[in-house]
Amino acid sequence: MMLSSEHIQLLNLFETKSLFTVQRYFRIQNYLRKKRKELIIICQHPPVITAGIQINPDHLLSSIKTLSKERVEYFSTKRAGGFTAHEFGQCVIYPNIDLTKRAIPISKYFHSLLLITQTIMKQIWNIDTITLPNQPGLYLNKKISKKYPTFYSKIVSAGIDCRSNFATYGFSININNSMDTFKHIIPCGQKDVLPVSIASLLGHNVEVDTFYTEWVNKFEEFLYGYLKYPSGL
16 A cells, blocks of 8 residues: 555555455445545456345346356446446446545536546547446447447446545556457446447557556545536536
């Protein structure tokens, strides 16, 4: 663990290629909320399906037995949203932030997570993304599937849990992951959306260090009031 500023600590497990299980995050976030300690965690998870509080059981396309056979774990969570998938090569960022201390409204906080991510993706990879009404995440600004020409392509999934005005969870960005784990679900219940990765869009794997370094810098500017983002996108 290293100190990224006077107030915010950063635990970067993606950089060391350490695997970070969802169960471990559950334990850590509960501790952080109880102590109101702020910590940004950057990691990648082994293959896992997580279920949010708004799931439709029909959107889980494989049985638990099948998931176990393919070594994909399954866990229920208290974050917003439906089913989502994590796997190697996907970058997950969990900012655990005291919104009371920061005097940031939850809506502004959540929208700023997306806007910072959107800005960095454009800056580094020249990928243009948009948001969709009532469908949290980031999507390509054009439809690219020849098989499903009306479908949007989703790169970033996002969902937070805010209790006692302390925000946990965050977002995942498909960077160099295979997308294999997504075949087991209808992600976030979106039947007209195809999950895609940056590597699949560019035709090759990409370097990730610059992305999370720039993201943390922009996020800290936002927290300390140097970077002003609107309450909506």
